[in-house]
Amino acid sequence: MIPASKSDREPEKDQKARQRPFWLPTSLRYFLFAILGLTIVSLGYSLVARILGFGLPYSFSYPFIPGAFFSDFSEFRLRFPDFGTPQFFNHIGYLMYPAAMTLAIEAFYATPHPLKIFFLFLVIIGMFFTGCLYHILRKGGLSLGPAALLTAAILITSYPYLVLLLRWNTEVFIWLTVTLGLWTFYRRQYVWAAIWIGLAAALKLYPIIFFGLFLPRRRYLDIALGVFIAIAITVVALRTLSPNIVYAFHWNSVQLQAFGKYYAAAPHNLGYDHSLLGLVKFATLPWHPDLTSALRPFTWFIAVACLVLYFGRIWKMPIFNQILSLSVLSVSIAPVSYDYTLLSLYAALTILCVAALHTSEDEQSNLTPFFLLFAAILTPLNFIILHGAVFGAQLRALLLIALLVMTLRRPIRTEGDIA
């Protein structure tokens, strides 16, 4: 067990180290080196491939589909002017999101310049979390230089954030709500945590897994509050879509089923789908099987495996291990999980940074493997190419499994546990 609190018993050499002008714990130095090094390799590789005329996917470091940049939000521009009217339901194409997400999207389409404002929102959220991280690092004892360098490096090497900026995906709402939910939980503000996680669960369903944090602490009322928030927002969204809530509910169910029909079993966008099912799709690619019939058994298998892991191991772990293991599961167990969903890991990374600041130099080596896995997961990996297709996401899926296994095997105590 790694004690992570600064105390009076801090070894003298650690106290001296902290007084140096460029003090950065060893594990964070490795992390900084790894994110910068891997990103330089990725961007350099693409630059050379572009100069040599290799074509795509070699010549660009991020997922590339012409016409699809910004499309995850702009594709709603025909449908949302009809929000709240019967015409809203008659558009061709699917809106494969839970009903509550339509409220978040409409909040932007109700403005005179939805596209510009949404882009501004994406940038502001990125800056907001960067500022929060900088503030947390400074509060943890880092001086201005190392804190600024680390924060800026995490921002410019953030592969999931850059994918989000390229696609304009609504995952930004999940990132916002899940991160605030996990951080407030870590700070023991349980009511706020329940509200944020309830909101996230209404917007995407999978964040419901984070209610598992409340159970070992017997915060049953907070779980009830979160579930109530999720249900209430869904009902409000359905009512806003149509005065006939039952009709709106059925329409929304058909939209969600379309996702399962067209995307869940198909190997589309395998290059940036780091789900566990993506690994199965990758392994079976040579035979091009139709995995539709395997979806239900796979989902049940994953659900049972999660329950076994949760009650067998996660339940007993310190708060950091619980947050990280549930974060990894939340971005891995969906049938399809594109790389921007990795943004949900930044809350756990922030807590790990805080733990590193409060851990003695002798024990930093326990944290370094966590940081190295984070570094590989959160940088492009676009150089993993087989037969003309990027499979960086499948390596990322394996790294996520490794991170989960390590999280379940190495308990790390943080401020949250000690308090």
Add this chain to the structure above:
Amino acid sequence: MHAERLFTLKSLSIMFLLCFLLTAEEAIHLVRSHPNKLEDSRTIAFHPNCLPLEATGRILRCPVPGYGDMNFICSKEGCWAKEPSNGLFITASEAKLLDNHFKVVNEEHVK
């Protein structure tokens, strides 16, 4: 102690600067190249500058501004990026998604 000697403020700052320059170069190239613009007129029958990769002509290798060539899957309606992990194989769901995509595009054109 090794990490402290290897990863100094100076070495990490140089790496950060290099990373920043490469990111800026990639961003500037992306903005200047306009690769997001699709060639609307391309179809299975009409595809100037493209190279058919198999006998039916459904999969073509066409230029993308600024980034070299990439594979496209085409129908009579138009062309769309080919899922690269399948190679030259077209799955049923891939073909269905292509049809759906052009239905949406046609709706936009009607509006």
